[in-house]
Amino acid sequence: MLLLFIAACLGHLVLMVASHNWFYGLPLPHWMTDAIHLLHGLLVLAFPPLLWWNLSSLFDFGTFGGGALSAYVILCWTAALVLLPINIAFRVLRPKPRALGKVQSEIVNIVKQLGGPPAGVGKKRLEPLLPWNEAWQVEYVERTLHMPRLPAAWEGLTILHLSDLHLCGTPDRAWFRAVMDRCAAWEPDLIAVTGDLADGLDYIRWVAPVLGRLRCKTAAFAILGNHDEWYAPDKVRRRLRRIGMHVLGNSWEQLDVRGEPLVVIGQESPWFPPAPDLSACPAGPFRLCLSHTPDNIRWAQRAGVDLMLSGHVHGGQIRLPVIGSILVPSRYGRRYDCGVFDEAPTLLHVSRGLGGDHPVRFLCRPEATRLILRRPLD
Numbered sequence: 001m002l003l004l005f006i007a008a009c010l011g012h013l014v015l016m017v018a019s020h021n022w023f024y025g026l027p028l029p030h031w032m033t034d035a036i037h038l039l040h041g042l043l044v045l046a047f048p049p050l051l052w053w054n055l056s057s058l059f060d061f062g063t064f065g066g067g068a069l070s071a072y073v074i075l076c077w078t079a080a081l082v083l084l085p086i087n088i089a090f091r092v093l094r095p096k097p098r099a100l101g102k103v104q105s106e107i108v109n110i111v112k113q114l115g116g117p118p119a120g121v122g123k124k125r126l127e128p129l130l131p132w133n134e135a136w137q138v139e140y141v142e143r144t145l146h147m148p149r150l151p152a153a154w155e156g157l158t159i160l161h162l163s164d165l166h167l168c169g170t171p172d173r174a175w176f177r178a179v180m181d182r183c184a185a186w187e188p189d190l191i192a193v194t195g196d197l198a199d200g201l202d203y204i205r206w207v208a209p210v211l212g213r214l215r216c217k218t219a220a221f222a223i224l225g226n227h228d229e230w231y232a233p234d235k236v237r238r239r240l241r242r243i244g245m246h247v248l249g250n251s252w253e254q255l256d257v258r259g260e261p262l263v264v265i266g267q268e269s270p271w272f273p274p275a276p277d278l279s280a281c282p283a284g285p286f287r288l289c290l291s292h293t294p295d296n297i298r299w300a301q302r303a304g305v306d307l308m309l310s311g312h313v314h315g316g317q318i319r320l321p322v323i324g325s326i327l328v329p330s331r332y333g334r335r336y337d338c339g340v341f342d343e344a345p346t347l348l349h350v351s352r353g354l355g356g357d358h359p360v361r362f363l364c365r366p367e368a369t370r371l372i373l374r375r376p377l378d
């Protein structure tokens with residue numbers, strides 16, 4: 001009986017997490033997302049005592065509410081004993097995307113580099129003190145992507161992909177300076193910043209001095225995310241333009257890269273509707289799309305996007321061994337939590353991002369990525 005009780009509670013947790021992720025993936029106002037956190041937290045805590053008190057009469061359908069509770073318990077058992085193991089098996093056994101080539105990374109503990117913790121003045125500056133928290137570290141990742149439509153002249157073209165800085169006082173400016181200087185040393189051809197730059201009006205002024213340290217050979221592009229929409233998005237866009245970034249919004253630009261045309265598309269839906277209009281966009285050139293949420297992947301497939309860069313979900317921030325991510329704000333749950341996904345004709349790269357409004361990360365380090373584009377191996 002105890003095992004069935006534990007299985008029901010685990011299944012309830014699985015269902016609540018799935019519900020939370022789905023609702024949190026919707027374009028809701030800030031207060032409503034806070035309400036979703038709170039409501040799901042309360043429901044998670046309320047179920048075990050409710051079930052415990054009703055265990056003896058669980059399948060007594062004559063009792064008031066007994067039938068509904070019993071049906072829900074069966075759903076919980078299904079979630080815990082069938083759906084969760086299937087989901088984990090699919091994730092563990094997922095083959096490496098064919099387009100993903102060599103991957104190398106270096107983990108740097110910025111605390112050692114700076115000589116002290118960059119706690120700063122953020123409201124949540126005590127959270128990084130939690131044991132095993134990886135929020136101060138950065139994984140500098142280099143991923144080679146073999147793209148079928150890559151022009152021969154672009155062999156070895158590099159894109160610095162940064163996402164979700166969440167400038168909120170913690171980590172402090174020195175931490176971001178160290179990360180940006182290391183990224184600048186990569187000397188990428190292009191820079192793509194995929195939203196959630198500042199968390200709070202006070203930190204919008206950090207955007208230019210932090211991102212202004214980056215350097216690239218050709219052009220830098222940026223879009224905004226849901227956290228930017230909560231504060232002063234126009235101010236963020238102005239700061240980005242001031243440092244020479246192309247602020248795409250929901251539009252596209254064509255530029256010449258090594259003598260070949262490149263179309264770069266900004267996709268800020270659903271927080272900044274409507275989606276970009278590509279009716280006048282030339283069909284032939286390679287299409288690179290910056291979309292804050294990976295949930296726009298189906299749109300990108302329909303739009304013939306070759307490479308889509310996203311963030312938003314932070315890799316879940318807290319990951320468990322084998323199980324992986326838990327809280328992932330996406331309509332697709334944790335399907336596109338981080339990494340490379342081959343969704344032909346689109347290749348999707350989802351960054352774990354650099355920050356978060358809560359500076360807490362377990363088995364999910366902040367990430368700065370250098371993408372190296374190459375022709376297919378075959």
Ligand SMILES: [Fe+2]
Pocket residue numbers: 164166196225227312313314353356
């Ligand atoms: Fe974010």
